Amino acid sequence: MQRDDFGKDFTWGVASAAWQIEGAWNAHGKSPSVWDHAGHRRRVRGGAKVGDRGIDFFHRYPEDIGLIAELGFAASRFSLSWPRIIPEGTGAPNPSGLAFYDRVIDTCLEHGIEPWLTLYHWDLPLCLHERGGWANRDVIDWFADYAAVCAEAFGDRVTHWMVCNEPNMHALQILVGIFDRFGLHLRRYFTSVHHLNMAIAEAGRTLSALLPADAKVGTTHQTAPMHPFHPTSPLRRAGHDALDALCNGMFLEPLGGRGYPFAASSLLRRYLAPAVRGDDLDALSHRFDFLGIQYYYPPHVVPAPVPGLWAVPSPVPPRSYPKVRTSLGWPVEPRGLSEVLRRYSGHPVADRLVVTENGAAFPDTVVDGRVHDDLRIWYYRSHLAEVLAAQREGVPVDGYFCWSYADNVEWALGRTPRFGLVHIDYDDDFRRTPKDSARWFARFLAGEPDGGS
Numbered sequence: 001m002q003r004d005d006f007g008k009d010f011t012w013g014v015a016s017a018a019w020q021i022e023g024a025w026n027a028h029g030k031s032p033s034v035w036d037h038a039g040h041r042r043r044v045r046g047g048a049k050v051g052d053r054g055i056d057f058f059h060r061y062p063e064d065i066g067l068i069a070e071l072g073f074a075a076s077r078f079s080l081s082w083p084r085i086i087p088e089g090t091g092a093p094n095p096s097g098l099a100f101y102d103r104v105i106d107t108c109l110e111h112g113i114e115p116w117l118t119l120y121h122w123d124l125p126l127c128l129h130e131r132g133g134w135a136n137r138d139v140i141d142w143f144a145d146y147a148a149v150c151a152e153a154f155g156d157r158v159t160h161w162m163v164c165n166e167p168n169m170h171a172l173q174i175l176v177g178i179f180d181r182f183g184l185h186l187r188r189y190f191t192s193v194h195h196l197n198m199a200i201a202e203a204g205r206t207l208s209a210l211l212p213a214d215a216k217v218g219t220t221h222q223t224a225p226m227h228p229f230h231p232t233s234p235l236r237r238a239g240h241d242a243l244d245a246l247c248n249g250m251f252l253e254p255l256g257g258r259g260y261p262f263a264a265s266s267l268l269r270r271y272l273a274p275a276v277r278g279d280d281l282d283a284l285s286h287r288f289d290f291l292g293i294q295y296y297y298p299p300h301v302v303p304a305p306v307p308g309l310w311a312v313p314s315p316v317p318p319r320s321y322p323k324v325r326t327s328l329g330w331p332v333e334p335r336g337l338s339e340v341l342r343r344y345s346g347h348p349v350a351d352r353l354v355v356t357e358n359g360a361a362f363p364d365t366v367v368d369g370r371v372h373d374d375l376r377i378w379y380y381r382s383h384l385a386e387v388l389a390a391q392r393e394g395v396p397v398d399g400y401f402c403w404s405y406a407d408n409v410e411w412a413l414g415r416t417p418r419f420g421l422v423h424i425d426y427d428d429d430f431r432r433t434p435k436d437s438a439r440w441f442a443r444f445l446a447g448e449p450d451g452g453s
């Protein structure tokens with residue numbers, strides 16, 4: 001396998017998200033986001049300083065972008081922080097917030113790195129959350145206005161845009177009350193899901209209307225294939241279908257113009273249907289230029305006596321489960337990636353697919369200035385082989401972004417899971433050390449077959 005096998009127009013990039021890397025949580029007029037708030041309420045492992053400091057990308061972006069370029073990547077996917085750009089959530093943008101992203105974008109371009117912007121990677125301004133957040137229908141307009149500010153500020157230099165990162169995972173944070181009281185907030189969850197979907201479609205239209213004609217507007221989705229234990233039993237099949245509808249279908253089907261999969265789950269009929277108004281089903285449908293596929297592992301599904309669901313991801317793996325696991329306990333199952341690529345090939349939401357996140361956390365340590373993360377190299381090679389296999393079958397996938405460029409703050413799990421190609425030493429002023437996997441990528445991107453390994 002070598003770089004050229006993927007085609008000349010294939011985009012090779014790294015991915016990250018504002019809250020996970022930036023730090024500077026209250027610098028130059030930025031207001032707190034829901035994730036800053038979660039950190040301050042000790043819902044992030046390691047305490048408030050972890051999210052407040054990120055990996056100090058706010059100050060070290062020149063070094064980081066330089067390193068991304070040195071490794072040979074052509075693109076960097078990062079997200080904009082809504083509360084940095086519009087501290088009050090709505091209304092006037094903050095000039096220093098916009099200026100920060102101007103500097104980041106310009107530095108990328110100076111290094112020949114194409115910036116791929118995500119508008120929203122889960123960091124809602126806290127002030128909007130206090131007004132109901134995603135459960136308040138006004139959020140559709142708030143978000144479209146924010147999208148317009150970003151398009152006007154950066155549309156002259158940025159060609160690739162993604163509206164929202166993994167609405168399904170963000171909605172789960174709302175479900176369990178990470179930003180509120182812990183518990184199961186079913187009504188708020190399903191209402192928020194509908195508003196997230198509406199806002200994604202609306203902001204997609206806003207971006208396409210305001211950006212130059214050659215801009216490409218996409219959105220990303222966490223696509224977990226679900227493997228039922230015994231797919232042949234009708235009850236288990238129903239459970240699998242309900243879970244699939246709740247994890248995948250209720251997000252992508254309405255965007256693709258197919259409406260909500262109400263038949264698959266009574267939970268959807270009971271809790272989501274009341275949020276849907278008159279023309280919503282038309283407004284939900286929007287064709288994007290590309291769909292970002294994000295893949296980590298396939299959960300194994302077992303029956304469960306939960307009405308409307310009937311199945312849950314199993315905490316106990318079956319014997320056939322892969323033996324290699326990441327430090328989060330996620331099984332390494334490369335075939336799941338080609339499976340989801342095939343699944344969404346030809347989906348009405350977009351013609352083109354890009355793998356906008358894929359990667360693994362392992363317990364890396366620095367020894368004599370090196371991090372020997374052979375497992376991560378193997379992880380990337382085996383997943384890239386699946387991308388290539390899918391492409392050869394005709395799946396229209398033309399980009400791959402590693403999660404992540406550097407170790408960063410893995411949401412509530414804090415600094416412990418290390419997903420980076422570059423190691424961060426949190427005890428030594430955030431020192432950056434490229435791991436062996438970064439060196440492998442540099443060789444691979446320079447054209448060495450199999451990265452020289």
Ligand code: FCB
Binds near residue numbers: 017020165357403
């Ligand atoms: C994805 C998120 C990303 C990161 C990876 C590990 O679900 O989009 O921010 O946390 O998982």
